[in-house]
Amino acid sequence: MTNVTGVVHVLVGTYDLLDFRNLNGQAARRGHDIHFPRYRLQHEADRQAFQGVLHSLLGQLPLAMDTQDLLNHWYYFYERSIGCVGVLKDWLVRTVASTLHAHLPTLTLARLQAHALSNAQCESMAMDAHAAEHKLQYAESSRDHLWSLLGMSPTPLPASSPAPGASPPQAAEPSAQTAPPKTPRRRVGERAPRRDAVGNMPQTGPTPRCAFAGAIALRPDEIARTGVARVECPECGATRTLHPHGPTMTFPAHAKRLTSTARKDVRWRRHDTTWELSPGQA
8 A cells, every 4th residue: 555655654553563564574574663662660761751741640630639649659550550651541531530520629549549440450451561562572582483484504604705716625534433431440439429518408398487477667669769679588588579569568478598698689678677778778
């Protein structure tokens, strides 16, 4: 159609367009992907951009609200929109329409929570987004398949070819077959060679469980602000990656850490009754 009409066709939609792009080779060679990804919580720039988008959308709502209090729960807005502005906008529109229909003058967090997508819905959308994003990533296995289709060898070709007129390299003569070396016989009572144990050996039997588990006095917004989700158990020193789910953080039940190797990674540690980043980072 583009060749006949001379008009460039732009298709905007979900990741299902990737299947349309690969219908055949002609569609693939004439298509160009422009990816508009969702905001990623792992990137500081994306976190700041998402908070800016949330602040702008809240400023357009025709209702009274405590904007700063809602912005303090931005991680909840991220969770229930999986980082997609379209999902966030539809959520705010539903909540505003319901609030105006109820003749309420104020928009509260409770009203927003009542119209948020469920955990199952968000999980389904996140799984679909992750699978589709994986299609856009380059996979080494796909390159091997392409080489196989092109008849290319996975081994690199020589950097230079012999000059014209030069004699071709002589093939190496096959070496005479040699007998495998004999294994030397050990004397009676001589120990067989083996690797000796070094350091702390793991204990056999069931691993003991640590007594520390449950809700901790660490706020989800602190994890979201710092980007550090590793938390150290104050009892045994085991570390776990915690994800915010609601207003509280919960340290899971775990096996007691048996090793004493010093750690240098950044993590949350409890000092007295407060949680602080270690080593010494704010």
